[in-house]
Amino acid sequence: xxxxxxxxxxxxxxxxxxxxxxxxxxxxxxxxxxxxxxxxxxxxxxxxxxxxxxxxxxxxxxxxxxxxxxxxxxxxxxxxxxxxxxxxxxxxxxxxxxxxxxxxxxxxxxxxxx
Amino acid sequence: xxxxxxxxxxxxxxxxxxxxxxxxxxxxxxxxxxxxxxxxxxxxxxxxxxxxxxxxxxxxxxxxxxxxxxxxxxxxxxxxxxxxxxxxxxxxxxxxxxxxxxxxxxxxxxxxxxx
Numbered sequence: 001x002x003x004x005x006x007x008x009x010x011x012x013x014x015x016x017x018x019x020x021x022x023x024x025x026x027x028x029x030x031x032x033x034x035x036x037x038x039x040x041x042x043x044x045x046x047x048x049x050x051x052x053x054x055x056x057x058x059x060x061x062x063x064x065x066x067x068x069x070x071x072x073x074x075x076x077x078x079x080x081x082x083x084x085x086x087x088x089x090x091x092x093x094x095x096x097x098x099x100x101x102x103x104x105x106x107x108x109x110x111x112x113x114x
Numbered sequence: 115x116x117x118x119x120x121x122x123x124x125x126x127x128x129x130x131x132x133x134x135x136x137x138x139x140x141x142x143x144x145x146x147x148x149x150x151x152x153x154x155x156x157x158x159x160x161x162x163x164x165x166x167x168x169x170x171x172x173x174x175x176x177x178x179x180x181x182x183x184x185x186x187x188x189x190x191x192x193x194x195x196x197x198x199x200x201x202x203x204x205x206x207x208x209x210x211x212x213x214x215x216x217x218x219x220x221x222x223x224x225x226x227x228x229x
Binding site for chain 2: 004031033035042043044045048055056058090092094097098099100102103104105106107108
């Protein structure tokens with residue numbers, strides 16, 4: 001079956017703009033998590049959604065937000081972009097919320113803020 | 115709060131040599147531990163995981179890891195490295211708090227394989 005699909009794969013935005021990234025989980029998976037990966041900070045947890053509800057949120061400013069739709073697809077939005085938001089944004093889906101359910105990662109969206 | 119330390123930023127081994135990547139974690143309860151691999155421009159692929167039971171876990175691509183509670187370690191090993199193993203490896207600890215999940219990752223170890 002198809003894996004986790006993230007679109008777009010690459011994105012260039014200007015400081016101050018906003019951006020929306022999309023994640024389509026594996027069919028049947030209802031949990032979606034987002035991570036930010038930067039050379040300086042590494043991989044950091046952003047948020048987790050399950051059945052359209054945000055269940056957990058990492059330590060990021062309010063400019064970072066997300067949502068999940070009834071078909072489990074998820075979007076994350078970053079407003080008022082800063083240079084430091086340049087990163088690879090990874091989405092992971094799993095069938096459940098327990099840690100014993102495997103998280104499958106997408107290839108990520110590479111965001112560059114100029 | 116949990117944390118993960120991967121002491122080695124970069125490791126170079128010869129093809130066919132054995133490999134051990136170190137991982138130390140900090141977590142109050144019994145941890146969920148993972149090793150992921152990331153090839154350039156790609157997402158993360160799960161190599162193996164430990165939840166409970168046998169402390170030596172087998173994963174894909176010939177990797178294994180051993181959970182040592184006394185040392186708070188979960189080191190990744192492979193007896194014979196192949197050139198295709200060159201990638202970045204991440205150790206992660208999972209926290210499950212009231213059904214909420216989040217992974218805390220180490221800073222990664224970049225593996226280079228010499229012919």
